[in-house]
Amino acid sequence: MVLAAVPSPVTSVWHLGPLPVRAYALCILAGIAVATLIMERRLRARGVAAGTSLDIAVWAVPFGILGARIYHLISSPQDYFGAGGDPLRALAIWEGGLSIWGGLAGGALGAWIAVRRRGLPLSVAADALAPGLPVGQAIGRLGNWFNNEVYGRLTTVPWGLEVHDMRTGQLLPGLYHPTFAYEALWNLGVALLVWGADHRFAFRRGRAFALAVMGYTAGRVWIETLRIDEATTFFGVRLNVFTAVLVFLGATLYFLTTRPEARQPDRAAAQYGGSAAGDGGGSGG
Structure with a gap:
C-alpha cells in the first residue's frame, strides 16, 4: 500500500518579462558554483594561489557541458535522430540531457588546458575537486526533479515519485x-567519504579524485538498473552500466597502483605561488 508520495513540479520555467529562467540551468549553475568554491578552499590549503579554481572553471565548465551533451546524444539518440526525432532538440540542453560521463571527460580536457597555462599539475586540481564534484552533481540532480526526468520503474515505496508528462502536463x-x-x-555520501579519508590520509597524485570516482560509479551501477528512460543497450544492459563498471575498474587500478607522495607543503606553496600557512593538518574543506 502506498503511504505517501513525492510530488513533482508542473513547470520548470519562470519568466522575468521576456527572459525565461529555467530551474534545470539554475541547479547546474549552483552545483558548479559550490564545487568551485570547495575546490578553491582546498587548493588554497595546498598552497595554490587564490583564484586558481575560477581560472580552471572557465575552461573546464564549457568543455564539460559540451562533453556531457555529446555523450548523452550518443547514449540516447532516439529522441533526436530516430524515427520522429527532432535533430534541433540536440541543442536544447535546458531540457535536460547532460551526462556525467561526458562531463568528466570534457571537463578533464578543459581543466588540463587550464592547469598547463598555470603550471599546475592536473592531479593537484583533481584532488582539490574530489569532494566538491559529487556535491555539485547532487545539486545538479535537483534539475531532473524540476524536469520530471531520470526517474525509475514503478514502485509502491512510501517515497514513490509522481511524474508529469512535461509536454502535456498530465500526471502519469x-x-x-x-x-x-x-x-x-x-x-x-561519497563526498563525505572522500573528505574524511583525504583528511585522514592526505591523498596526493590524484588518489582522492580516484576515490571519488570509485564511490560514484559503484552507486551508479545499481541506480542505473532502476531507470526506465530510453537509452542505448548492449545485450539488454544499459550502456551507462558498462561505462560505470569500466570507469570504476580504471579508477580502482589507478588508486591501488599510484604510490602515495610525501607531503611537502612549503615546496608546493613556493612552486604554485601560494602560501603554506593553511596547509597544516590535512586537506582543508
Whole structure:
C-alpha cells in the first residue's frame, strides 16, 4: 500500500518579462558554483594561489557541458535522430540531457588546458575537486526533479515519485523510483567519504579524485538498473552500466597502483605561488 508520495513540479520555467529562467540551468549553475568554491578552499590549503579554481572553471565548465551533451546524444539518440526525432532538440540542453560521463571527460580536457597555462599539475586540481564534484552533481540532480526526468520503474515505496508528462502536463499513472534523488543522496555520501579519508590520509597524485570516482560509479551501477528512460543497450544492459563498471575498474587500478607522495607543503606553496600557512593538518574543506 502506498503511504505517501513525492510530488513533482508542473513547470520548470519562470519568466522575468521576456527572459525565461529555467530551474534545470539554475541547479547546474549552483552545483558548479559550490564545487568551485570547495575546490578553491582546498587548493588554497595546498598552497595554490587564490583564484586558481575560477581560472580552471572557465575552461573546464564549457568543455564539460559540451562533453556531457555529446555523450548523452550518443547514449540516447532516439529522441533526436530516430524515427520522429527532432535533430534541433540536440541543442536544447535546458531540457535536460547532460551526462556525467561526458562531463568528466570534457571537463578533464578543459581543466588540463587550464592547469598547463598555470603550471599546475592536473592531479593537484583533481584532488582539490574530489569532494566538491559529487556535491555539485547532487545539486545538479535537483534539475531532473524540476524536469520530471531520470526517474525509475514503478514502485509502491512510501517515497514513490509522481511524474508529469512535461509536454502535456498530465500526471502519469502510478508512482516511480526517484532515481535522481537516490543518486543525489549517494553523491553526498561519497563526498563525505572522500573528505574524511583525504583528511585522514592526505591523498596526493590524484588518489582522492580516484576515490571519488570509485564511490560514484559503484552507486551508479545499481541506480542505473532502476531507470526506465530510453537509452542505448548492449545485450539488454544499459550502456551507462558498462561505462560505470569500466570507469570504476580504471579508477580502482589507478588508486591501488599510484604510490602515495610525501607531503611537502612549503615546496608546493613556493612552486604554485601560494602560501603554506593553511596547509597544516590535512586537506582543508
